[in-house]
Amino acid sequence: MAGTLYTSPASLAIGAIAGSVTAGCIAYVSGSLALLICSIGIHLVGVLRVASAVIYLRVQAKETPSEQLHWERNYEIGAWLYASLLGAQAFLTLNQSSNTILLLMATIMATGYSAGVAARNAGRPIIAIGQLCLGTLPMALGLFLMGTPLAITLSLCIIIFVMGMVDISLQIYEVVYTALSGKQEKSEVAARFEKMARSDMLTGLDNRLAMQMRLGELLDTIDQDNPDKLTVIWMDLDHFKTINDTLGHLAGDKVLIVTAQRVKAVLGNRGWLARFGGDEFVIMAIVDSAEEAGRLGNEILDSVSQPVSINENTVEVAASLGVAVAPDHGRQSEIMLKNADIALYHAKNEGGKRVRAFEPFMHEDFLMHRQIESGLTDALANEEFTVLFQPIIDLETGRTKSCEALLRWNHPELGDVSPAVFIPVAESAGLIGDITEWVLRKACEAAAKWPEEINVSVNISPALLKQNNLPVTIIETLVNTGMVARRLELEITESVLLDKNPHTNSLLRQLQKMGLRLCLDDFGTGFSSLTYLRSWEFDTIKIDKSFIRNIGNSPTDQKIIGAVVQLAKSLEVATVAEGVETEEQLQRVREAGCSRVQGFYYARPMTAAQASQRLSLEDLSDPDDQQIVNLR
Ligand code: C2E
Numbered sequence: 006m007a008g009t010l011y012t013s014p015a016s017l018a019i020g021a022i023a024g025s026v027t028a029g030c031i032a033y034v035s036g037s038l039a040l041l042i043c044s045i046g047i048h049l050v051g052v053l054r055v056a057s058a059v060i061y062l063r064v065q066a067k068e069t070p071s072e073q074l075h076w077e078r079n080y081e082i083g084a085w086l087y088a089s090l091l092g093a094q095a096f097l098t099l100n101q102s103s104n105t106i107l108l109l110m111a112t113i114m115a116t117g118y119s120a121g122v123a124a125r126n127a128g129r130p131i132i133a134i135g136q137l138c139l140g141t142l143p144m145a146l147g148l149f150l151m152g153t154p155l156a157i158t159l160s161l162c163i164i165i166f167v168m169g170m171v172d173i174s175l176q177i178y179e180v181v182y183t184a185l186s187g188k189q190e191k192s193e194v195a196a197r198f199e200k201m202a203r204s205d206m207l208t209g210l211d212n213r214l215a216m217q218m219r220l221g222e223l224l225d226t227i228d229q230d231n232p233d234k235l236t237v238i239w240m241d242l243d244h245f246k247t248i249n250d251t252l253g254h255l256a257g258d259k260v261l262i263v264t265a266q267r268v269k270a271v272l273g274n275r276g277w278l279a280r281f282g283g284d285e286f287v288i289m290a291i292v293d294s295a296e297e298a299g300r301l302g303n304e305i306l307d308s309v310s311q312p313v314s315i316n317e318n319t320v321e322v323a324a325s326l327g328v329a330v331a332p333d334h335g336r337q338s339e340i341m342l343k344n345a346d347i348a349l350y351h352a353k354n355e356g357g358k359r360v361r362a363f364e365p366f367m368h369e370d371f372l373m374h375r376q377i378e379s380g381l382t383d384a385l386a387n388e389e390f391t392v393l394f395q396p397i398i399d400l401e402t403g404r405t406k407s408c409e410a411l412l413r414w415n416h417p418e419l420g421d422v423s424p425a426v427f428i429p430v431a432e433s434a435g436l437i438g439d440i441t442e443w444v445l446r447k448a449c450e451a452a453a454k455w456p457e458e459i460n461v462s463v464n465i466s467p468a469l470l471k472q473n474n475l476p477v478t479i480i481e482t483l484v485n486t487g488m489v490a491r492r493l494e495l496e497i498t499e500s501v502l503l504d505k506n507p508h509t510n511s512l513l514r515q516l517q518k519m520g521l522r523l524c525l526d527d528f529g530t531g532f533s534s535l536t537y538l539r540s541w542e543f544d545t546i547k548i549d550k551s552f553i554r555n556i557g558n559s560p561t562d563q564k565i566i567g568a569v570v571q572l573a574k575s576l577e578v579a580t581v582a583e584g585v586e587t588e589e590q591l592q593r594v595r596e597a598g599c600s601r602v603q604g605f606y607y608a609r610p611m612t613a614a615q616a617s618q619r620l621s622l623e624d625l626s627d628p629d630d631q632q633i634v635n636l637r
């Protein structure tokens with residue numbers, strides 16, 4: 006850099022003043038024209054060099070590489086010219102004057118200057134050595150031409166002195182160079198570490214730290230006068246845990262890398278992508294409007310939701326995205342991230358594989374979700390759960406055939422929370438295993454006290470069928486409560502079978518082999534595929550209450566129920582009509598041929614004590630007494 010050459014204009018000025026005074030004296034005293042010209046040259050070049058150093062320091066901020074080269078050249082020329090003039094002055098003085106003081110002045114000036122610059126400009130050996138030679142060698146020549154032995158000896162000494170100084174200059178240069186390049190190496194290592202601290206090792210994307218810093222910077226540019234908006238899109242892969250659990254972490258890593266590449270390809274230079282951690286990514290982009298942000302979200306969703314090939318497997322990948330737009334939804338990074346996260350939560354809750362834009366109402370839902378999630382953690386320990394039992398009536402005998410165990414939760418602040426609300430939260434929070442274990446125990450403890458022909462059914466969440474420990478839990482519960490396997494029925498929903506997960510299938514077969522009964526719950530809400538009935542030996546099918554609700558005014562629904570019941574009958578599978586509330590609904594399901602009924606018409610869910618009381622009353626009554634059905 007030219008800057009190092011011009012660092013000290015003061016030293017240049019001192020040298021120039023000393024040079025001008027000496028040259029002036031020598032020219033004046035000697036009266037030589039050549040020395041006068043030399044003196045004027047020394048004066049002019051000295052002034053020009055000081056002036057250029059001052060000018061350089063003023064303009065250096067705007068320095069471009071070519072300008073730098075230009076300044077460096079200027080310095081070089083000035084330095085060589087000045088040294089040449091001092092050298093010439095020494096030569097001429099030696100040649101033309103016999104005044105000892107003048108001789109001393111000229112030679113000291115040339116020698117002192119040369120020695121000084123050799124140190125000052127050691128960082129540029131060409132300049133330093135050039136100045137040294139140009140300043141001293143003419144003096145050596147002048148002495149040599151004097152021809153006296155002493156002058157010739159001094160001339161040779163000067164040449165030796167020059168050689169020594171050249172060597173010293175080169176050594177200083179080497180020391181300076183090593184020190185500077187070491188410093189540069191150190192700063193390169195520091196830069197590498199800084200980059201590592203800011204990037205995600207797996208995908209090479211910005212990590213959470215870098216993303217948060219960038220988000221802060223971008224949000225600073227979004228203000229009232231700026232029509233641009235900043236979108237923050239929070240993306241989370243759907244069922245990523247299943248990919249990791251079933252195909253292994255390497256497969257999971259590949260999915261993450263491919264996902265990152267796909268999003269980057271969609272974004273181009275339109276925005277920034279960062280990996281927030283796990284399977285979560287954050288996208289930031291400047292957009293014109295909230296609509297454009299939504300379009301970008303959908304483009305990303307389309308590109309990400311493509312299969313990924315891993316060895317021989319093809320993995321289906323999908324994602325959910327939550328979109329927030331600044332300044333509409335916030336101006337601070339934490340708020341923007343939170344709102345995008347809330348929108349993402351809604352996208353997930355609606356089934357995933359979709360883009361949802363943030364809306365203010367989502368905030369309350371989200372808080373509720375959080376409250377439920379944190380409440381669930383302590384609910385078991387705080388004994389906030391109870392299990393109710395809802396009788397299922399055999400239409401032929403009018404007696405209770407079994408009871409469904411239904412979980413109830415009384416939250417200390419929210420009051421009664423429906424299982425339809427908290428069960429999905431318990432599933433996503435990984436708490437469903439402990440909760441089901443508890444329900445199973447309560448259900449078996451109660452049923453162990455009932456007459457032997459009465460079964461109990463327990464709802465098993467799909468998430469549990471993906472784990473291995475369910476059979477062990479069930480066996481332990483049966484042993485501890487003294488219940489027989491044949492009296493325990495597990496209710497599962499169609500979604501479990503839709504998944505076609507080989508692990509789930511083998512687990513279900515294992516449970517059947519243990520003698521447990523299987524019930525297909527909520528039939529009619531999912532795919533309603535009759536092939537399940539053929540390929541699975543269900544003991545019971547429950548026709549969902551949404552069908553029963555319409556049965557009175559929809560002849561089609563009644564026909565569908567009739568067809569399902571006939572098929573079930575031919576396969577010797579019992580059918581339960583769920584949610585029967587009225588006499589008319591009861592009549593219709595009876596006509597359709599359903600074998601059992603569950604609903605408020607007969608009985609609402611009741612406590613274990615109430616269920617026991619009801620069952621013992623039934624036991625005492627005449628088996629043909631249809632009155633029992635009115636015990637509600
Ligand atoms: P589900 O398994 O389909 O349970 C039947 C639901 O229908 C129960 O709702 C029950 O109270 C309700 N019901 C019964 N008869 C009638 C009726 O005549 N009219 C109307 N409108 N509703 C009726 P609940 O107890 O609110 O449970 C809702 C869902 O929560 C259950 O649907 C089940 O999927 C889930 N659930 C409940 N307890 C558990 C549990 O211990 N574990 C798991 N995994 N899920 C559970």
Ligand code: MG
Binds near residue numbers: 464496526
């Ligand atoms: Mg059920």
Ligand code: MG
Binds near residue numbers: 527547549550
């Ligand atoms: Mg149901």
